[in-house]
Amino acid sequence: MRANVTLEKITALAKRRGFIYPTSEIYGGLGSSYDYGPLGSELLRNIRDLWWRELIHKRTDMIGLDSQILLHPQTWVASGHVDEFNDPLVEDKVTHRRYRADFLLEDWLKKHPQPEQLSVEELDIDRIGELLVKFDIKSPEGNPITEPKKFNIMFETAIGTVTGEKNTLYLRGETAQGIFTNFKQVLDSTRLQLPFGIGQIGKSFRNEITTGQFIFRTLEFEQAEIEYFFDPEKTDWRTLFNNWQQTMWDFVVDHLGISHENLRWRRHTDKERSHYSQETYDLDYIFPFGFKELWGIAYRTDYDLKRHIQFSGRSLEYTDPRTGRNFIPHVIEPAAGINRFLLMVLCDAYREDSENQRTVLSLKPTLAPYKVAVFPLLKNRLELVEKAHSVFDALAGVLPSTWDERGNIGKRYYYQDEIGTPFCVTIDFQTLDDDSVTVRERDSMQQVRIGIGQLLSYLQQHLANG
Ligand code: ATP
Numbered sequence: 470m471r472a473n474v475t476l477e478k479i480t481a482l483a484k485r486r487g488f489i490y491p492t493s494e495i496y497g498g499l500g501s502s503y504d505y506g507p508l509g510s511e512l513l514r515n516i517r518d519l520w521w522r523e524l525i526h527k528r529t530d531m532i533g534l535d536s537q538i539l540l541h542p543q544t545w546v547a548s549g550h551v552d553e554f555n556d557p558l559v560e561d562k563v564t565h566r567r568y569r570a571d572f573l574l575e576d577w578l579k580k581h582p583q584p585e586q587l588s589v590e591e592l593d594i595d596r597i598g599e600l601l602v603k604f605d606i607k608s609p610e611g612n613p614i615t616e617p618k619k620f621n622i623m624f625e626t627a628i629g630t631v632t633g634e635k636n637t638l639y640l641r642g643e644t645a646q647g648i649f650t651n652f653k654q655v656l657d658s659t660r661l662q663l664p665f666g667i668g669q670i671g672k673s674f675r676n677e678i679t680t681g682q683f684i685f686r687t688l689e690f691e692q693a694e695i696e697y698f699f700d701p702e703k704t705d706w707r708t709l710f711n712n713w714q715q716t717m718w719d720f721v722v723d724h725l726g727i728s729h730e731n732l733r734w735r736r737h738t739d740k741e742r743s744h745y746s747q748e749t750y751d752l753d754y755i756f757p758f759g760f761k762e763l764w765g766i767a768y769r770t771d772y773d774l775k776r777h778i779q780f781s782g783r784s785l786e787y788t789d790p791r792t793g794r795n796f797i798p799h800v801i802e803p804a805a806g807i808n809r810f811l812l813m814v815l816c817d818a819y820r821e822d823s824e825n826q827r828t829v830l831s832l833k834p835t836l837a838p839y840k841v842a843v844f845p846l847l848k849n850r851l852e853l854v855e856k857a858h859s860v861f862d863a864l865a866g867v868l869p870s871t872w873d874e875r876g877n878i879g880k881r882y883y884y885q886d887e888i889g890t891p892f893c894v895t896i897d898f899q900t901l902d903d904d905s906v907t908v909r910e911r912d913s914m915q916q917v918r919i920g921i922g923q924l925l926s927y928l929q930q931h932l933a934n935g
Contacts, residue, residue: 473819473821474757474816474819475757476682476683476756476757476758478819479683479757479812479815479816479819480683482815482819482828482830482887483509483683483815486508486884486887486888487506487507487508487509488505488506488508488509488512488815488888489503489504489505489506489509489683489684490503490504490505490506491503491504492504500679500688501677501679501686501687501688502687502688502689503683503684503687507838508838508888509811511838511839511869512811512814512832512836512838513691513807513808513811515835515836515837515838516725516807516810516811516814516836517670517691517693517807519724519725519835519836520670520693520720520805520807520810521533521668521670523720523724524668524695524716524720525668528666530661530664530665530666531665531666531667531668531695532655532659532661532665532666532667532668533667533668533669534647534648534651534655534667534668534669535669535671536644536647536648536650536651536669536671537641537647538640538641538671538672538674539626539628539638539639539640539641540638540639540641540646540647540650541650542636542637542638542639543780543781544646544650544777545623545639545642545646546780547773547776547777547779547780547781548646548649548745548773548776549744549745549776550623550639550642550643550646551621551623551639553744554621554622554623554642554675555619555620555621555622556569556571556619556620556622556677556678557569557570557571557594557597557598557617557618557619557620558570558617558618558619558620558678559573559601559608559614559615559616559617559618560614560615561608561610561612561613561614562612562613562614562615563608563610563612563613564608564610564612566608566610567678568608568609568614568678569678569679570594570597570598570601570614570617571589571590571592571597573601573606573608573609573614574589574592574597574600574601574604574606575589577604577606581604587600588738588741590737590738590740590741591738591740591741592740593740594617594618594619597617598616598617601614601616601617620676620678621676622642622675622676622677622678623639623640623642623675623676624639624640624642624674624675624676624688625637625638625639626638626639626640640673640674641672641673641674642673642674642675643673643692643694643804644669644670644671644673644692644694645694645696645773645802645804646773647669647671648667648669648694648696649696649773649774649777649785650777651667652667652696652698652774652785653783653784653785655667656787662790663698663699663700663703663704663787663789663798664697664698664699664700664704664709665697665698666695666696666697666698667695667696667698668693668694668695669692669693669694669695670691670692670693670694670807671691671692672689672690672691672692673689673690673691673692674688674689674690675688675690676688682756682758683812684808684809684811684812685756685758685761685808685809685812687808690806690807690808691806691807691808692804692805692806692807693804693805693806693807694802694803694804694805695802695803695804696769696800696801696802697709697713697800697801697802697803698787698798698799698800699798699799699800699801700787700789700796700798700799701771701798701799702796706768706799706801709801710748710766710768710801713766713801713803714734714750714752714766716803717752717764717766717803717805718732718752721752721754721763721764721813724833724835725810725813725814725817725833725836726814726817726818726832726833726836727754727813727814727817728817731754731755731817732752732753732754732755732763733752733753733755733760734750734751734752734753735750735751735753735760735762736748736749736750737749737750737751742767743767745767745769745770745772745773746767746768746769746770746772747768747769747770748767748768749765749766749767749768750765750766751763751764751765751766752764752765752766754809754813754816754817756812756813756816757816762809763805763806763809763810763813764803764804764805764806764809765802765803765804765805766801766802766803766804767801767802767804768799768800768801768802769799769800769801769802770799770800771797771798771799771800773800774797774798774800775797778797785797814832814836815830818830818831818832818889819831825914827882827883827886827887828886828887829886829887829889829911829912830886830887830888830889831889831911831912832889832891833935834891834931834932834933834935835932835935836889837889837890837891838869838888838889838890839869839870839871839885839888839890840868840869840870840890840891840892840928840932841864841868841870841871841890841891841892841893841894841928842870842871842872842873842881842885842890842892842893842894843857843860843861843864843870843871843872843873843893843894843896844857844872844873844874844878844881844893844894844895844896845857845874845895845896846878846895846896846897846898848874848875852901853896853897853898853900853901854874856896856900856901857872857874857896860894860896860906860921860924863921863924863925864894864924864925864928867925867929868925868928868929868932871885871890873885878895881893882909882914885911886911889911890911891910891911891931891932891935892908892909892910892911892928892931892932893908893909893911894906894907894908894909894924895907895909899918900921903920904920904921904922905918905919905920905921906918906919906921906924908924908927908928910931
């Protein structure tokens with residue numbers, strides 16, 4: 470089952486059924502950009518809502534925030550993004566196509582293993598350049614490539630002020646900085662005491678040099694980030710870090726329904742870690758193209774608040790209410806991508822049931838775009854259609870529901886299985902006699918006959934158990 474999942478199959482299903490479309494397709498598409506169709510937008514929303522419910526609403530130590538995409542440009546100078554947010558770029562000397570030098574090296578090493586263990590993540594740009602020359606690595610088109618140079622992946626834009634001046638702004642490269650710059654305002658406007666966390670979901674932008682991994686790496690994407698602030702003298706960072714790792718793992722396994730054998734933790738080496746971090750782990754998922762980062766966790770110490778104090782001249786300190794001690798809190802950051810969650814969920818839920826000649830998205834009911842589909846057995850029998858509409862109306866106010874009257878029942882099941890709808894309800898001639906309907910479950914394909922009066926509670930109970 471799992472062995473059959475390829476990125477091609479996921480991409481095709483996502484397009485065919487309206488989860489994900491290439492952006493601006495009528496103009497030939499826009500590289501590394503995708504739109505979310507009717508079902509994809511529901512799935513995204515369900516993932517987002519679940520993250521918010523589990524990690525913010527259900528906890529007394531967490532609150533939410535919604536900061537801007539465009540922040541004061543000094544934010545990004547202070548955070549280090551303007552100077553340090555770089556990827557190594559090479560160009561094909563013939564086609565002028567651009568590639569990530571580290572990815573070219575990594576691909577080459579996979580095909581030509583070396584006696585010395587080379588970990589590409591740990592290499593600086595000079596060493597990557599040296600190895601590209603040493604191994605005579607060419608572009609994917611087989612042409613010579615330029616030396617790697619640093620390419621800043623912040624998107625720049627500009628605003629005109631009333632005086633007509635032009636000011637450079639950046640589309641945010643992460644949501645985290647909007648949390649740091651609001652830290653003091655949150656402290657002053659709430660009754661929170663350390664330790665506590667601020668969570669945010671929103672768009673981030675990176676001018677990624679990338680080639681075809683579908684929605685894994687896109688120019689525009691949605692992040693779900695938490696900055697968890699604490700007093701390093703009172704809270705052991707290692708314990709807190711481990712607790713957050715457990716929370717992340719549990720969220721992915723229990724709430725997104727991912728098989729734990731498809732996940733692993735990977736520790737960043739000292740060389741690989743970002744400039745602000747003292748410890749970083751990635752929670753990796755085995756995508757069809759290998760284990761890749763899904764959710765990172767970093768101990769950012771007091772780096773960001775300190776830098777914002779330095780660049781803004783404002784105090785961003787915390788005063789211990791009991792002792793009166795002033796200090797800069799430290800922070801642990803679990804940072805995830807909602808779109809990568811979505812890609813993982815599609816890959817993990819994808820099943821080919823050859824015995825029954827069907828493809829099934831075995832999504833957790835909480836994630837399924839529709840929880841139930843309602844069918845009149847025949848679309849040209851008014852009494853069936855009317856009865857089915859009354860059932861649909863009763864369900865749709867409570868559960869996301871869909872309607873289908875096209876084709877035969879078999880085709881309708883086939884379609885609903887492919888989009889992950891947990892239950893299908895059919896209204897037939899017996900319904901007109903005894904007010905009962907057929908309920909068919911997606912994974913087991915089992916059918917039961919239920920009275921309309923009990924239908925909603927039956928579905929709710931089974932959806933909650935799923
Ligand atoms: P990568 O190493 O894959 O580039 P990163 O370490 O730069 O990711 P972070 O800065 O830690 O990523 O961002 C947090 C999360 O945001 C990542 O774990 C990932 O899920 C998501 N993310 C980052 N960049 C992208 C992107 N270009 N497209 C989609 N999601 C992204």
